[in-house]
Amino acid sequence: MRLLEGRVNRPAGRRAVIPLLYSEGVWRFLFVAMCAGQMQAASPVTFYRDALPILQRRCQECHRPGEAGPMPLVTYNQTRPWAKAIRAAVVNRRMPPWFADPCCGKFANDRTLSKDEVDTLAQWVEDGAVAGDVNDAPRLRSWPEKGNIESPDALLEMPRPFAVPAKGELEYQRFKLATGFNGDRWVQAVEVRPGARRAIHHVVVYIREPGETWTKGPTTSDMLAVYAPGSLPVEWTRGMAKLIPKGSDLVMEIHYTPYGRAVEDRTSVAMRFAKTPSSKRVLSLQLHKLALAIPPGESDYRVNVWGTLPNDALLLSLFPHMHLRGKAFEYTVSREGAPPETLLRISRYNFHWQLSYRLAQPILLKKGSRISATAWYDNSANNPLNPDPKIEVHWGEQSREEMMVGFFDVAVDPAFDRKSFFVRE
Ligand code: HEC
CATH class of the missing domain: 2.60.120.230 (Jelly Rolls)
Incomplete structure (x- = not known):
């Protein structure tokens, strides 16, 4: 998940003390550290200093305007009303969503919060969910204007909007996206950007190579991307990429699930290309x-x-x-x-x-x-x-x-x- 974890936040005051203990004269700094520790114990955990860095790192990928989370957790005013729910969600490990059993495997996109992160968020709520000093806040985390790939090399959109009815069951819909690429393209990163997010159960984008003519039914074409709630853009390690051979179309397969309101959807796919052919x-x-x-x-x-x-x-x-x-x-x-x-x-x-x-x-x-x-x-x-x-x-x-x-x-x-x-x- 390199794409999204670009910036490491400034550590919270409490933790910043610890490296000094090891790197400098022990006695003098031990004394300073103890005083700092005592001051910490007396002052509450605050939003700006303690909670916000965690929200930026762990929650805003979804909890910001335009993304999957139902409410933004960006400013204090947006977050404060959710304090109790946040505590419950992180203590019960309902948020962030992650389902791999810790028994097996290690994953690059593991969203599991550390115990320290859970404790800090819970303590912030128990201490009254106070704002604290705005000067303690980390810099506002900046996100791409739209979606999660900054200035993509290609952005392909459904040719026209699709009208999703208010109710009923729809068969999978397929839309052809002409690429117009004049050569092979190696795709380093790809993101499906849902239009009418609430009406979309999932999207699969297939690479239909020249000579393939299927329009429905199962296919053996390669998939460029899969989207479902909770999906984030995929970025492959350098030297590895998806190939869209020259002359291919993309076929976007969408499962719409009506939710009581008629809406129009126009989903798109954003891509960043590798600069050189991949090995x-x-x-x-x-x-x-x-x-x-x-x-x-x-x-x-x-x-x-x-x-x-x-x-x-x-x-x-x-x-x-x-x-x-x-x-x-x-x-x-x-x-x-x-x-x-x-x-x-x-x-x-x-x-x-x-x-x-x-x-x-x-x-x-x-x-x-x-x-x-x-x-x-x-x-x-x-x-x-x-x-x-x-x-x-x-x-x-x-x-x-x-x-x-x-x-x-x-x-x-x-x-x-x-x-x-x-x-x-
Ligand atoms: C991958 C996307 C994603 C991430 C990351 C994520 N959320 Fe959520 N969150 C959602 C979505 C979608 C919902 C609404 C659906 C649901 O509740 O499952 C939700 C619901 C919630 C709710 C309200 C519902 C409830 O169950 O209490 C809270 C509170 C919440 N999130 C807090 C957080 C916090 C705090 C973090 C970070 C520590 C976080 N979320 C990270 C997507 C996300």
């Missing part, structure tokens, strides 16, 4: 199980699917996808000469947050490595999201139906295209 091509692959038959009332229905990599690949990220009955999900990998390893475990899957988990360190998977995905479903009446516990559930596009997909991104030798990586059961 690795990023491909999005998937393991999926189409043959789903989840019995009515079943609370722990397990589905497993696995595939073998036909070529060497560097595993970059994981993105599990299920619908309302999704309960848990897990990826494991088996490499030659090593015991199977759990890469990601989500013990409490949450349909409303479709997140991508980016490995802190890419993992080299040699040709022949086996990657496996397991999903669990709760089709019982105890699942509060279950739209109907009395039916057998099958694969389908709508949220009342189910899916079982384990997406994963790999970086490969650019000589390979996606077809040479298609993973089968």
Whole structure:
């Protein structure tokens, strides 16, 4: 998440004392530190000095105007009315959204707050949620004008707005975006910018290469980007990028979910290109199980699917996808000469947050490595999201139906295209 964590905030007063202890004459500074510690204990935790840096670092990516969070947490006046809710949300670990079980894997975009961050926010609220001295405030964190990619190299928009009705169920809609690129493009960073955010359940942007003519139904085209609430732009490490071959179109597939108000949507895709051709091509692959038959009332229905990599690949990220009955999900990998390893475990899957988990360190998977995905479903009446516990559930596009997909991104030798990586059961 390098893109979004550009600036490290000035540390809060309390913590600034500690490095002195180690770096300078111990006794003199120990005395200073103790005095500072006592003063701290007496004065309340304040918004400007203590809470705001955490909000900037951890919350404003979503809680600012125009983004996914329902209210901005930028100024004191905006934040103060939410103080109690903030305390509850961080103490219960409902916010920021993050679902990877700490047992397994390390992720570059891990949003988990440190204990210190939780304690500071909670203490700020317990101390009366005071503003404090505005001179203690970190500089206002600056964000791009729109979206999260500053001055993109390309911004492609749906050709015309789509009218989303107030109610009903819509089939997936597909829109062609002509690129007009006069050569190959290596995409270093990409962001889907939803138009009518509330009416959009998810967006998938496919790269339809020259000669491909599909307009509906499943496709084997590579995905450039996936958006769902909580998604942020993806930026690949230098030297790795998505390829849009010359002459390709983008096809934007959108699942609209009406919410009681007729609205118009015009979603766009922003991209930043790599300056030079990349030595690795990023491909999005998937393991999926189409043959789903989840019995009515079943609370722990397990589905497993696995595939073998036909070529060497560097595993970059994981993105599990299920619908309302999704309960848990897990990826494991088996490499030659090593015991199977759990890469990601989500013990409490949450349909409303479709997140991508980016490995802190890419993992080299040699040709022949086996990657496996397991999903669990709760089709019982105890699942509060279950739209109907009395039916057998099958694969389908709508949220009342189910899916079982384990997406994963790999970086490969650019000589390979996606077809040479298609993973089968
Ligand atoms: C990835 C985006 C994202 C991040 C990061 C995020 N939020 Fe949220 N937040 C949301 C969205 C969307 C909602 C509304 C839906 C919901 O409640 O799940 C929400 C709801 C809330 C609510 C009100 C509802 C409730 O459950 O109490 C609070 C309070 C809140 N967030 C606080 C925070 C704080 C504090 C942080 C940072 C420590 C944070 N959020 C980080 C997206 C985010």
